[in-house]
Amino acid sequence: MTVLLFIGGVLFVAVGIALSIALHEVGHLLPAKLFKVRVTRFMIGFGPTMWSRKKGETEYGIKAIPAGGYVAMIGMYPPNPGDGSVRPSSTGMFQTLATEARSAAHEEVGPEDANRVFYKLPVWKKIIIMLGGPTMNLLIGVVLMAVLLMGFGTAQATTTLGEVNACQVAYGAPVPKDLANCMPTPAAAAGLQPGDKLVSFDGVPVTEWAAFTDHVRASAGKNVPLVYERAGKTVTTSITPVLTARPVIGANGMAEVDSSGTAVTVQAGFLGVGPTSAMVREPASAVLPAVGDSVAQIGGVVLQLPQKIVGIAQAAFSSEPRDPNGPISVVGVGRVAGEVAAMEQVPMSSRVATLLGLLASVNLALFVFNLIPLLPLDGGHVAGALYEGARRQVAKLFKRKDPGPFDIAKLLPLTYVAAVVLMAMGALLIYADIVKPVNLFG
Incomplete structure (x- = not known):
């Protein structure tokens, strides 16, 4: 079942990307036709053509390599010198490349297309x-x-505890296998458990996890009252955040790293708790x-x-x-x-x-x-x-x-x-x- 789900996820995104590429090219196609430019081909992918059908003056098709696409419009470049539209320039390999590209751009241009070429727009x-x-x-x-x-x-942190760490461990260090002899975190020492809902910290109501975290980080070494709910009952205790190295959180909500990829840390208060998360719908103004x-x-x-x-x-x-x-x-x-x-x-x-x-x-x-x-x-x-x-x-x-x-x-x-x-x-x-x-x- 896991393998089928994996394949399903890959196919879901693959089809989504293919449709995105197709719509990208539609974004070029529609205004080109609106402005009367003659579009000869609308292709998704590159390489050999796997399927195509001509409708009106445009051939629509799918190619073998699904890595992009293109809309072919006549007269993408001005005609070559000699047609009187472009002043001649120096010769050489680069000029030859430009000359061949101009020729290809005008292969399908007929007398009736004089005002339907891209370069004249x-x-x-x-x-x-x-x-x-x-x-x-x-x-x-x-x-x-x-x-x-x-x-x-979006998944947002709630004020209900999802985890309570048993041991104080330096940031980035592995958790010791022997939990019996480790230094307990302030949260474990205070008897907090997953499922406890925070009510207030240091007399300040806990309504947002981010604000609670900021308060904890600023309260290192300070014994403060903590109120929480467990099984419908309100419990009051006291707790002292310990001063330890904590990651610096950037504006994107991710831990910041230096040029070597090492996490940037700062000394701050720490309790040893983590929140549960819940999906919260956002208003249209957030999009x-x-x-x-x-x-x-x-x-x-x-x-x-x-x-x-x-x-x-x-x-x-x-x-x-x-x-x-x-x-x-x-x-x-x-x-x-x-x-x-x-x-x-x-x-x-x-x-x-x-x-x-x-x-x-x-x-x-x-x-x-x-x-x-x-x-x-x-x-x-x-x-x-x-x-x-x-x-x-x-x-x-x-x-x-x-x-x-x-x-x-x-x-x-x-x-x-x-x-x-x-x-x-x-x-x-x-x-x-x-x-x-x-x-x-x-």
Whole structure:
């Protein structure tokens, strides 16, 4: 049964990612057709075509390698010099690459398509078409996040104790096997038990676990009154938090680590208790802030991508551990999805919620990644359109001749280099996710 659940989780996410890719391309397709650009092909995947059907002037199909997709629009680049639209430039290997790309872009352009080519569009239309794909991923992420937060809720700590540690152990150290001779935690010494509901600490009502934790951390060495409920009865006792090393918790709720991956700690009060958790549904107003937080976190990972990739390479080919907050490939995403689905001790609703959250994160990552202003990503095309608009405005300001469409084909050598780098990074991530996967569940 566990194996079937694992496979089911992988398939769930695989289908979800495939649909996300398809809708990403739909985000390009719809505005292109709206602006009368002739779209010749709408393909999901790369490589040999497994299935296709032509409807109107567009061929729709699925290819063998489910790693992306594309929308083919005629006239993506201006025509070659000699057609009178683009000034000739120097010859050489790079020029040959650009020339061949321009020729391919105009192979299917007929006389009737003179005003249906992409390169002749106004700048704002080009930007809308190229941003359509990432915007679709953002919308998918928002919808999935709304379903997750408003429909399933999020696991939040309650004021009821879920665990009471028996022994005082240095942070990060293993629990001793002989519990009889260890130093008891303040909570164990006070007789607290799992299931006890906290009422007040040091005279302050306990209504939120986070506020209670902050109060405890600030009360080291101080003997304070503690009130809790057990089996419907109110019990009053006293307790003294001990001063010990505790992890520094970041804004994301995770323990902070330094550059070497070691947890950052601070001396603070400690009782030795942990809360139970409950799923609490969030209002609609919580959705966009949650999406914003996720986008910001993903953006931070993207900005540190070169450093993260170096760390992944070091971990993949050595005994160093993987950074759990680093990027993972689709293989890693599938593995995480399978592990989540196979957790039979976790309620099914919680597993489904986690898988939906995983798909939401994938779509938000696609949104952020595709905005990188580097070809062949959508952000690279947007950057080219913005440059075209800027130089036309400068020419207009100085009453110069309109320079015409920007020939983005000149950047193809850089595009090929970037594509090779992206493929190499993807291959490294897949390899690392196979030989040393990220361990998110201990």
